Amino acid sequence: MDLVSLNVWMDVVFTALWIVVVAVLALHFAFDIITGRFRKKFFEGQWPEHDHLIPAMPKVLHFVHMVCILLLILSGMYIRFPFFDGGRTPMRYIHYVAMIIVTVVLVWRVWYAFLSRARDWREFAIGRKDIASLIGVVKFYAFLSDDKPHVAKYNVMQKMVYQLFFYFMIIQAFTGFALVTNPFIFGYSPRDILVGWWLGALLGSTDLAGWWARMIHYVLNWLFIIMLTAHVYLSVMVDIPCTLDFFGIKPLEIKDGHHHDEGGSEHHHPMPEKAPTY
Secondary structure (H helix, E strand, O other): OHHHHHHHHHHHHOOOOOOOOHHHHHHHHHHHOOOOOOHHHHOOOOOOOOOOOOOOHHHHHHHHHHHHHHHHHHHHHHOOOOOOOHHHHHHHHHHHHHHHHHHHHHHHHHHHOOOOOOHHHHHHOOOOOOOOHHHHHHHHOOOOOOOOOOOOOOOOOHHHHHHHHHHHHHHHHHHHHOOOOOOOOOEEEEHHHHHHHOHHHHHHOOHHHHHHHHHHHHHHHHHHHHHHHHHHHHHHOHHHHHHHHHHHOOEEEOOOEEEEEOOEEEOOOOOOOOOOOO
16 A cells, blocks of 8 residues: 555544544434433533642743644644645645654643642552552443542543653653654754664664654654543533633532532532432
């Protein structure tokens, strides 16, 4: 199979996979309404209780990452499918700038997680309690149980996805810089330095090494699109209070057993012994 045909088949497979994911999420939304969870969350305010306030720095880094990843997806897909004329050069510059910002922020976030005074790497670590709760979390998302195990700030599936994002971003950054062929580093290009000298030697040429880096980069681009689609849906449908807190928005708070809205009114409900699971 030639390279052009391989690219086309990849587009077909990943587009079909994305459509399947969207269909599954639509089915999940339907069950959310049928089971009454939608009503309890959006009309009765029964959201999971979150005792942990998110510090400002992770919010800022998350927001910058979100904006840049959206720019990278948009510009990357334009480079693959130029859906309007004359945009290839500016889109490449947008892609390069966003790529550098994402890499810097990723390094910053790793430093914050492991070396800062507010280091929070343990919040993403998966322990025995998390593993033991996995089946329960899956059953909750599949509407087989109304109990959502939450042994830490994030449940085990969230931790798995966040770690996967982290590893994918490292590979994506590596392969992205490996696509730069301009020899501006003492006569060598980033492709020569990152993959040319070792992968190129194994495959027979630096060009082939760059092609494999491009394929991996493109596959991860599609995986990011699919994962972000699910992430955005679940952020809104399963836990929007936590999502709003990332943007500094708190339309509804639970204080002293009462629901308070932004207008200052409160709705008296006895605080349950167990945090709401919807």
